[in-house]
Amino acid sequence: xxxxxxxxxxxxxxxxxxxxxxxxxxxxxxxxxxxxxxxxxxxxxxxxxxxxxxxxxxxxxxxxxxxxxxxxxxxxxxxxxxxxxxxxxxxxxxxxxxxxxxxxxxxxxxxxxxxxxxxxxxxxxxxxxxxxxxxxxxxxxxxxxxxxxxxxxxxxxxxxxxxxxxxxxxxxxxxxxxxxxxxxxxxxxxxxxxxxxxxxxxxxxxxxxxxxxxxxxxxxxxxxxxxxxxxxxxxxxxxxxxxxxxxxxxxxxxxxxxxxxxxxxxxxxxxxxxxxxxxxxxxxxxxxxxxxxxxxxxxxxxxxxxxxxxxxxxxxxxxxxxxxxxxxxxxxxxxxxxxxxxxxxxxxxxxxxxxxxxxxxxxxxxxxxxxxxxxxxxxxxxxxxxxxxxxxxxxxxxxxxxxxxxxxxxxxxxxxxxxxxxxxxxxxxxxxxxxxxxxxxxxxxxxxxxxxxxxxxxxxxxxxxxxxx
Amino acid sequence: xxxxxxxxxxxxxxxxxxxxxxxxxxxxxxxxxxxxxxxxxxxxxxxxxxxxxxxxxxxxxxxxxxxxxxxxxxxxxxxxxxxxxxxxxxxxxxxxxxxxxxxxxxxxxxxxxxxxxxxxxxxxxxxxxxxxxxxxxxxxxxxxxxxxxxxxxxxxxxxxxxxxxxxxxxxxxxxxxxxxxxxxxxxxxxxxxxxxxxxxxxxxxxxxxxxxxxxxxxxxxxxxxxxxxxxxxxxxxxxxxxxxxxxxxxxxxxxxxxxxxxxxxxxxxxxxxxxxxxxxxxxxxxxxxxxxxxxxxxxxxxxxxxxxxxxxxxxxxxxxxxxxxxxxxxxxxxxxxxxxxxxxxxxxxxxxxxxxxxxxxxxxxxxxxxxxxxxxxxxxxxxxxxxxxxxxxxxxxxxxxxxxxxxxxxxxx
Numbered sequence: 001x002x003x004x005x006x007x008x009x010x011x012x013x014x015x016x017x018x019x020x021x022x023x024x025x026x027x028x029x030x031x032x033x034x035x036x037x038x039x040x041x042x043x044x045x046x047x048x049x050x051x052x053x054x055x056x057x058x059x060x061x062x063x064x065x066x067x068x069x070x071x072x073x074x075x076x077x078x079x080x081x082x083x084x085x086x087x088x089x090x091x092x093x094x095x096x097x098x099x100x101x102x103x104x105x106x107x108x109x110x111x112x113x114x115x116x117x118x119x120x121x122x123x124x125x126x127x128x129x130x131x132x133x134x135x136x137x138x139x140x141x142x143x144x145x146x147x148x149x150x151x152x153x154x155x156x157x158x159x160x161x162x163x164x165x166x167x168x169x170x171x172x173x174x175x176x177x178x179x180x181x182x183x184x185x186x187x188x189x190x191x192x193x194x195x196x197x198x199x200x201x202x203x204x205x206x207x208x209x210x211x212x213x214x215x216x217x218x219x220x221x222x223x224x225x226x227x228x229x230x231x232x233x234x235x236x237x238x239x240x241x242x243x244x245x246x247x248x249x250x251x252x253x254x255x256x257x258x259x260x261x262x263x264x265x266x267x268x269x270x271x272x273x274x275x276x277x278x279x280x281x282x283x284x285x286x287x288x289x290x291x292x293x294x295x296x297x298x299x300x301x302x303x304x305x306x307x308x309x310x311x312x313x314x315x316x317x318x319x320x321x322x323x324x325x326x327x328x329x330x331x332x333x334x335x336x337x338x339x340x341x342x343x344x345x346x347x348x349x350x351x352x353x354x355x356x357x358x359x360x361x362x363x364x365x366x367x368x369x370x371x372x373x374x375x376x377x378x379x380x381x382x383x384x385x386x387x388x389x390x391x392x393x394x395x396x397x398x399x400x401x402x403x404x405x406x407x408x409x410x411x412x413x414x415x416x417x418x419x420x421x422x423x424x425x426x427x428x429x430x431x432x433x434x435x436x437x438x439x440x441x442x443x444x445x446x447x448x449x450x451x452x453x454x455x456x457x458x459x460x461x462x463x464x465x466x467x468x469x
Numbered sequence: 470x471x472x473x474x475x476x477x478x479x480x481x482x483x484x485x486x487x488x489x490x491x492x493x494x495x496x497x498x499x500x501x502x503x504x505x506x507x508x509x510x511x512x513x514x515x516x517x518x519x520x521x522x523x524x525x526x527x528x529x530x531x532x533x534x535x536x537x538x539x540x541x542x543x544x545x546x547x548x549x550x551x552x553x554x555x556x557x558x559x560x561x562x563x564x565x566x567x568x569x570x571x572x573x574x575x576x577x578x579x580x581x582x583x584x585x586x587x588x589x590x591x592x593x594x595x596x597x598x599x600x601x602x603x604x605x606x607x608x609x610x611x612x613x614x615x616x617x618x619x620x621x622x623x624x625x626x627x628x629x630x631x632x633x634x635x636x637x638x639x640x641x642x643x644x645x646x647x648x649x650x651x652x653x654x655x656x657x658x659x660x661x662x663x664x665x666x667x668x669x670x671x672x673x674x675x676x677x678x679x680x681x682x683x684x685x686x687x688x689x690x691x692x693x694x695x696x697x698x699x700x701x702x703x704x705x706x707x708x709x710x711x712x713x714x715x716x717x718x719x720x721x722x723x724x725x726x727x728x729x730x731x732x733x734x735x736x737x738x739x740x741x742x743x744x745x746x747x748x749x750x751x752x753x754x755x756x757x758x759x760x761x762x763x764x765x766x767x768x769x770x771x772x773x774x775x776x777x778x779x780x781x782x783x784x785x786x787x788x789x790x791x792x793x794x795x796x797x798x799x800x801x802x803x804x805x806x807x808x809x810x811x812x813x814x815x816x817x818x819x820x821x822x823x824x825x826x827x828x829x830x831x832x833x834x835x836x837x838x839x840x841x842x843x844x845x846x847x848x849x850x851x852x853x854x855x856x857x858x859x860x861x862x863x864x865x866x867x868x869x870x871x872x873x874x875x876x877x878x879x880x881x882x
Binding site for chain 1: 531532533534535537538560563566567569570571572573574577578579580581591594595598610613614617618675676677692693694696697700701702787788
């Protein structure tokens with residue numbers, strides 16, 4: 001870059017990027033220690049992603065770069081009323097590991113107090129902070145925890161609200177859209193459940209932020225698509241990791257996994273078999289003509305073929321029969337009786353099944369669109385004993401703080417390892433010495449069973465017992 | 470507008486193009502009566518549940534050979550967009566649920582029974598709760614989840630004037646949602662520059678502008694991060710920009726599209742002649758009456774050799790643009806611009822002042838209303854003052870003084 005006299009070149013934040021205007025036409029890459037600047041002829045300036053700011057800042061501060069740094073719009077924060085819980089040893093280790101680097105990820109199993117680690121880091125860093133959460137339920141939960149622990153009424157960006165404060169909470173979807181507007185306003189950015197970040201669009205939530213301090217939190221960093229390696233540069237390296245095996249029985253309760261097989265009713269089985277035969281016949285017929293015929297091909301054919309559409313409907317009807325098998329409701333009645341007087345969580349595979357259970361037993365259910373007040377009433381009501389049971393679809397799959405529960409029942413749902421681990425974590429809350437039980441209700445001889453087998457391949461499920469009720 | 474889950478387009482990798490779903494009179498004549506039936510379902514659907522309206526629309530296409538699921542879903546979305554539903558914003562359903570669940574809690578778990586007389590049985594408890602709330606259980610069950618999207622009731626439908634208006638909105642919506650995956654747009658235009666640039670600015674797009682030798686303007690649109698990497702993050706801005714472009718005349722569009730196949734990009738091409746109809750009004754030819762009268766009096770013939778061309782050229786410097794009302798061209802290669810300052814809010818004048826300062830070295834004649842002259846008199850431009858009509862002769866005289874030869878005229882970014 002041309003260093004002409006004492007004139008300092010302005011460095012600005014511009015829509016999620018850094019803009020260097022007036023630095024001449026020589027690429028400032030070398031002078032800035034390898035930052036990949038691009039010449040932008042549209043504005044006659046050098047441009048790079050805002051995420052490179054932390055690499056520039058030390059050199060600017062040291063006076064080694066002749067830049068007039070106009071980027072930081074963040075500010076020191078004075079927390080109105082600090083009320084952070086006493087941390088456990090592993091939480092203290094996590095905090096100091098992060099503080100030594102100030103950019104990177106902390107990996108801790110669900111239920112081991114990641115949120116408290118983040119709140120302590122926020123307290124000590126005391127700078128404008130943005131917390132990014134996967135869904136709006138968790139966003140509101142962060143809002144509440146920040147208010148309780150640090151006395152700060154944080155701004156909210158998401159759920160049709162746009163209220164930016166020096167400390168704010170948001171969702172990944174909102175963050176990647178709006179970061180270009182406020183990527184210069186936060187010195188610390190916290191990515192909760194940060195395995196969500198590396199998605200093609202969502203990564204902009206990190207790329208377009210200039211925050212020098214970055215914290216990623218997750219129990220399960222791995223992604224099916226392998227993109228978790230990008231967390232290294234989107235947030236920073238893994239600074240602390242607490243394996244699940246270390247906490248089992250220590251800060252988390254011991255748990256049993258009990259598998260309860262159910263059969264389809266005669267009528268359900270008849271319909272199920274008919275649908276299965278239709279599908280099988282169709283596939284046999286098609287693969288005779290075309291060896292490479294797949295489900296994907298069938299999906300493409302749905303555009304022009306009522307028959308392909310019929311097969312797709314048949315497949316979905318099969319899944320629905322498994323998902324909403326009547327017998328599952330009967331098993332639930334038995335399990336509810338068995339655990340009468342203690343709070344029970346029920347996880348289901350669809351909104352429709354959640355409503356089925358809710359209407360059958362007149363117990364509250366959390367759906368993806370349940371509003372804030374109602375959700376709070378149910379969560380607190382389960383804790384205080386007002387409600388005996390809470391039924392939940394995907395909503396509670398990640399990190400939503402739940403009252404201490406020692407009994408959970410899984411009915412349906414997907415086979416992914418992460419989901420299984422998170423569902424387990426939910427009932428493994430620190431809850432004294434009592435052992436926790438996870439019931440898994442699956443239809444025998446259907447796709448449900450394959451999924452259960454896949455689920456058990458994860459080590460958290462080792463020691464599964466099958467029990468007839 | 471549609472969302473990605475409604476997007477329906479053909480990715481033709483052999484020809485390298487994306488073809489958004491489009492219903493045409495030639496190939497889809499039978500969609501006109503289907504569209505009429507859909508509109509009827511919604512027009513007569515006041516008070517019905519969203520799920521039932523969707524099911525009835527689904528049923529219309531049950532035996533249709535040529536109809537992907539997404540097309541039907543997209544129809545429902547566009548119909549819903551023009552309808553108003555009872556969203557239960559006061560939270561009546563949630564309140565009812567909380568009351569029912571609290572009443573039932575002490576009797577948990579409700580046992581499955583055949584009779585509604587067995588104490589503690591499911592049927593008995595439900596009957597009792599109905600009585601406690603001074604209604605029946607079936608009435609309670611009907612409204613227990615009335616705030617859930619598929620169980621919301623439609624209040625009004627104010628959509629589409631005709632079946633073809635509905636189908637043409639569908640066609641535009643599919644192009645818009647396809648553009649969500651666009652990386653960059655190029656538009657070639659010969660007129661309506663002001664409208665094109667205004668909609669691009671409203672969508673917060675950045676531009677690069679090139680005047681081609683044949684007089685066509687090439688606009689390349691994308692966003693700040695586009696210079697750093699291929700990104701779809703401006704796709705929704707392209708989609709917002711489209712209806713404005715469709716309202717214009719004489720243009721071509723080329724979009725570079727990202728695809729699910731890594732390393733492949735395809736093209737989406739479109740022109741005004743493709744006949745997609747916009748729901749925004751076409752740009753008016755003139756900003757003001759003064760302009761229109763002046764153009765009328767000038768006529769299409771040259772005056773002293775000068776041709777008068779409406780919005781003939783886009784002046785640009787970085788991300789600042791200025792489209793003077795008229796370009797005047799002389800066969801000997803001279804050129805000048807005419808800008809008529811017709812209305813006069815202080816902001817408008819301040820903005821004009823800023824623009825004229827940016828483009829100070831451009832040969833421009835300003836026609837200024839007598840009433841605002843005092844606030845613009847200091848500008849470094851040739852000024853013609855008018856009261857109620859702008860004199861052609863005075864403009865000609867000013868143009869002759871101001872005009873520069875073509876090669877030194879336009880300032881380029």
